[in-house]
Amino acid sequence: MHSCVSSVPIFNHLEKEQMAEIMDMVQSLIYKKGEILYHAGDPSDSLSIVNKGKIKIYRLSESGKEQLIRILHPGDFTGELALFTETIHEAYAEAMLETHVCIIKRADLHTLLLRYPTISFKILAEFAARLEQSEKQTTNLATEKVEKRIALYLIECLGEGKDLKQPQEIKLPMTKKDLASYLGTTPETISRKLSDFEEQGYIEQKPQNKMKVWGHALAELTR
Template sequence: MDHQHSCHHHAACIRLVPIFNHLEDGQMDEIAKSAKTMDLKKGEMLFHAGDEDDTLYIVNRGKIRVYRLSDTGKEQLVRFLNPGDFTGEWALFHPGEVHENYAEAVVNTSVCLIKQTDLQKHMVEHPQIALKIISEMSERLRDSEKQTMQVAIEKVESRIISFLADCVEKDAGESPIITLPMAKKDLASYLGTTPESISRKFTELEKRGLIEQLPRRQIKINDLDELLLYAD
């Protein structure tokens, strides 16, 4: 792992993040002064489960895969972090916590780090930062609860259709084309199934005329309402 300390680099990183980029330039520059940079090579770990959780990590470039391991050692994908995404926000409100997940660089990645104590000072000066972070935490909690419920209750087919529907942007029409945000093997991990099952279900949906698989992870949904009805 390489460490750099470029103020310009940190300022650019801070400007990527919705929890900061609503502030004035001078305020973001002030936050950038308390940031550090970590460069990870593909496959290197940002943190492990059990490590102290006392830092906010912001992806500046690259991609981070966050996942958990079950008691049996089975891996389940939690989320991907792309440039502008962050993790570690839980520790801001729960000092002394440890990470429950693992975070691994999918490609060569640059991450900005802000220590919990430094960020807490910034939140006192700019309370809107805390509100933005709480909003993001609420979204993630909702997504996590939905993921847990789907894996526990729904059939694989229903999980896939629900995921595809969530990828559709507002006002995209009844025959939208979506881009899967991850490879099918990662989608399988996220939905708690196998890559083989994912491929089989996609093929079945395509044979029924509900979707069309296009190059570059694109999926055309021929009729969104019909697809959702099929899930029921």
């Protein structure tokens, strides 16, 4: 039990005894598909680490539209925003399927950070990476047309080290509806653009949100 502690990036550099200490502070929880971990407006007093499953983080805009921010996979954590600023959550977190999480209370976390400053480094690195990612997303939304945003997303899905010259099969990690929300567009437009891509020979669509992708061809689009 509590196996999450040893497998989580922010802790896995510690010694065994230290991990044992952390495990005592940790609480385990299971959410069913569709369950909400927290609402916008909830006070935020704990850090949640995903152990198994998937969680989607989204916001509601002023006008009530849902905007997907990020999907958490095992090893990822959330609670960040309000944990260090004494405010409330501004986002929503929902389990996409049965999901196991470990929870650490804010007070316990503070104790830990004081005792083991290296944990702070890990969290700082994670925050910096997310900030980077978020700003990139902002820039894409602000300056690129939908077609390019979709192309960039697909290329991102291919992963880093891959050889773009070979077509690769990928599976979208979410529904097209969610993808639309993430990319700031509509399901209709996603559908149409993907058909276009297919017509142009950039991709080949398969059932269940899978597709074969010619990365180097798509990359042309993003010029």
